[in-house]
Amino acid sequence: MRPYRPTLPLFAGWLLLALALAGCRPRNEFKPPPDPEVTVAHPLLRPIVDTVDFSGATSAVARVEIRARVNGYLDAVEFEDGSHVQQGELLFSIEREPYEIARKTAEAEKARADAAEQLAKANLSRSLQLLKDRAVAQAQVDVHRAELQTAEANIKAAQAAIDQAELNLGYTEIRAPLSGRIGRRLLDPGNLVHAEEDVLAVIESIDPIYATFFVSESDILRFMEMLRNKELPDPTVTPPVLYLGLENEQDFPHKGKLDFRELGVDPNTGTILRRGSFSNDDGTLIPGLSVRIRAPIGPALPRLLVEERAVGADQRGEYLLVVGKDNTVEYRPVQLGIQVGELRVIRSGVTEEDLVIVNGLQRARPGGKVRTQLVETELKIPASRDGESGGGLPPTEPAESAQVVDPAETQNAESSEANKPAEAGETEDASKPDSAEEIVKPVPNDSAQDAPPLAPAGARPPATEPGASSRRNRKEPG
Structure with a gap:
C-alpha cells in the first residue's frame, strides 16, 4: 500500500510564495514625456520704409537695325560679331x-x-x-x-x-549710327545687298539700360493720395529711386531711378506703364530679362520684424506661434509686410514683448506646453554694386546665427544688470546699426530711450546664423 502524500497543501504553498514575490515588484505606471524644447525670440523693432514690388523686363535704351542705303555686293565686314562699337565706326563696305x-x-x-x-x-x-x-x-x-x-x-x-x-x-561705307553692342552679321561678304531691305546687323545701346513695368490702378490711386498728403516727393522734381534684381539674385543690388511715367491707364488691363533707368557699366544686364523691381514709398515707420522661418501658413492664412503664460503655445494670425533679408515685417498680430517661436515649430502645437530657449538675430544692411548702402533693401548677407541662452542664465543676467547703475552715455540702442539707410534706418538716441527695450541689457547675446528654411515645407500645427 502506497503512503499518503499531501500534494494539495504543497501546491497551495508554492502559489502563495509566487504571489508574494510578484507583489514586491514596482508598479508599471505611465510617465508623460517632457515638454518639447523650442527656440524663441522677441520681434525686432526698427523704422522701416514700406516698399512695393513689381515684375518687369529690361530693354535697350536704343536699338538700330543696320540696313544698306544703296544696292551692291558686300565687299567686307569690318567688325567682330558681338563686339562693342563706337558711333561712326566703319561696319560694312559695299563695292x-x-x-x-x-x-x-x-x-x-x-x-x-x-x-x-x-x-x-x-x-x-x-x-x-x-x-x-x-x-x-x-x-x-x-x-x-x-x-x-x-x-x-x-x-x-x-x-x-x-x-x-x-x-x-x-x-557704300556703312558706319555705326550709335555706340553700343553689335550682334552677329546677318550677311557675309559676296552677297548682294538690297537697299533698305536687308538687315545687316543690329546695334543695341545698353548702358544705361531700361526696365519697364506696370503699376496697378489701385497702387496709382494710393500714390496719388500720398502725393496730395505730402507723403511722397514730387516725382517731376525728385525722381523716385528704384532697385532691381534678377531672377537668380537674392536681393536688389542694382540701383536706378524712374525716368518715364505713362499718362493714362490702359482700360483693358487696368495698369499703367512705368520705366526705370539703371546703370549697366559692367554689362550684367541685357535686354529681355525678367526682373524684379522694388520701389521705396513713404517715410520710415516703426515696424516689427521676425525671422522668415518663423512664419507659417495654412488655409486661414499666415500665422506665428507665440509662447504665452505658463509656456503655453498660442496661434496668432498675422498680416505680413515686406521682406528685409532673413526677416519679415509683421504689420499686425504680435507685439514687441511676445516670444515668437523661430525654431522647432514642428514640435509645438497650439495649446500645448513647451520649454523655451531665447535667441536674438541681428539685422544687417548690405552694400549695393555702386558701393553705397543697400538702401534698406533685403541684405545680401544672412543675419548672424542665433546663440542659445539658458533661461536660468538669462534671469541671473537680468537681475545683475538691474542692480548695476547705467554708465554715462550708454543707451539701450548701442547695438543697433548706426548707418543711415533708406529702408531700414537706425532709431535715434532720443527715440530709442522713449521706446521700450527689446529685452534687459545682457539678456540676449550677439546673434549667430540659424539655418534658413522655407515655410512652404513647414508642417501646419494640428
Missing part, C-alpha cells in the same frame, strides 16, 4: 566701282552743261547787239535768252546729279 563711275558720269554731264551755258550766253549777246542795229527779230532774241536759261537749269541738274553720286558713293 564702290559702280558709284565712282556714276559720279564721273555726273561730272561729265556738268561739264557739258557748262559748255552749253557759255554758248547760250554768246548767242544771246550777239542777238542783243544785232537787235540794236535792227538786223534780227525780237523773236530770235527771245529764243537765245530761253536757251541760256535752259543751260543754267541744266547746270543745276548736273550739279545735283554729282551730289547724288557722291552721296551714293558715301553710302
Whole structure:
C-alpha cells in the first residue's frame, strides 16, 4: 500500500510564495514625456520704409537695325560679331566701282552743261547787239535768252546729279549710327545687298539700360493720395529711386531711378506703364530679362520684424506661434509686410514683448506646453554694386546665427544688470546699426530711450546664423 502524500497543501504553498514575490515588484505606471524644447525670440523693432514690388523686363535704351542705303555686293565686314562699337565706326563696305563711275558720269554731264551755258550766253549777246542795229527779230532774241536759261537749269541738274553720286558713293561705307553692342552679321561678304531691305546687323545701346513695368490702378490711386498728403516727393522734381534684381539674385543690388511715367491707364488691363533707368557699366544686364523691381514709398515707420522661418501658413492664412503664460503655445494670425533679408515685417498680430517661436515649430502645437530657449538675430544692411548702402533693401548677407541662452542664465543676467547703475552715455540702442539707410534706418538716441527695450541689457547675446528654411515645407500645427 502506497503512503499518503499531501500534494494539495504543497501546491497551495508554492502559489502563495509566487504571489508574494510578484507583489514586491514596482508598479508599471505611465510617465508623460517632457515638454518639447523650442527656440524663441522677441520681434525686432526698427523704422522701416514700406516698399512695393513689381515684375518687369529690361530693354535697350536704343536699338538700330543696320540696313544698306544703296544696292551692291558686300565687299567686307569690318567688325567682330558681338563686339562693342563706337558711333561712326566703319561696319560694312559695299563695292564702290559702280558709284565712282556714276559720279564721273555726273561730272561729265556738268561739264557739258557748262559748255552749253557759255554758248547760250554768246548767242544771246550777239542777238542783243544785232537787235540794236535792227538786223534780227525780237523773236530770235527771245529764243537765245530761253536757251541760256535752259543751260543754267541744266547746270543745276548736273550739279545735283554729282551730289547724288557722291552721296551714293558715301553710302557704300556703312558706319555705326550709335555706340553700343553689335550682334552677329546677318550677311557675309559676296552677297548682294538690297537697299533698305536687308538687315545687316543690329546695334543695341545698353548702358544705361531700361526696365519697364506696370503699376496697378489701385497702387496709382494710393500714390496719388500720398502725393496730395505730402507723403511722397514730387516725382517731376525728385525722381523716385528704384532697385532691381534678377531672377537668380537674392536681393536688389542694382540701383536706378524712374525716368518715364505713362499718362493714362490702359482700360483693358487696368495698369499703367512705368520705366526705370539703371546703370549697366559692367554689362550684367541685357535686354529681355525678367526682373524684379522694388520701389521705396513713404517715410520710415516703426515696424516689427521676425525671422522668415518663423512664419507659417495654412488655409486661414499666415500665422506665428507665440509662447504665452505658463509656456503655453498660442496661434496668432498675422498680416505680413515686406521682406528685409532673413526677416519679415509683421504689420499686425504680435507685439514687441511676445516670444515668437523661430525654431522647432514642428514640435509645438497650439495649446500645448513647451520649454523655451531665447535667441536674438541681428539685422544687417548690405552694400549695393555702386558701393553705397543697400538702401534698406533685403541684405545680401544672412543675419548672424542665433546663440542659445539658458533661461536660468538669462534671469541671473537680468537681475545683475538691474542692480548695476547705467554708465554715462550708454543707451539701450548701442547695438543697433548706426548707418543711415533708406529702408531700414537706425532709431535715434532720443527715440530709442522713449521706446521700450527689446529685452534687459545682457539678456540676449550677439546673434549667430540659424539655418534658413522655407515655410512652404513647414508642417501646419494640428
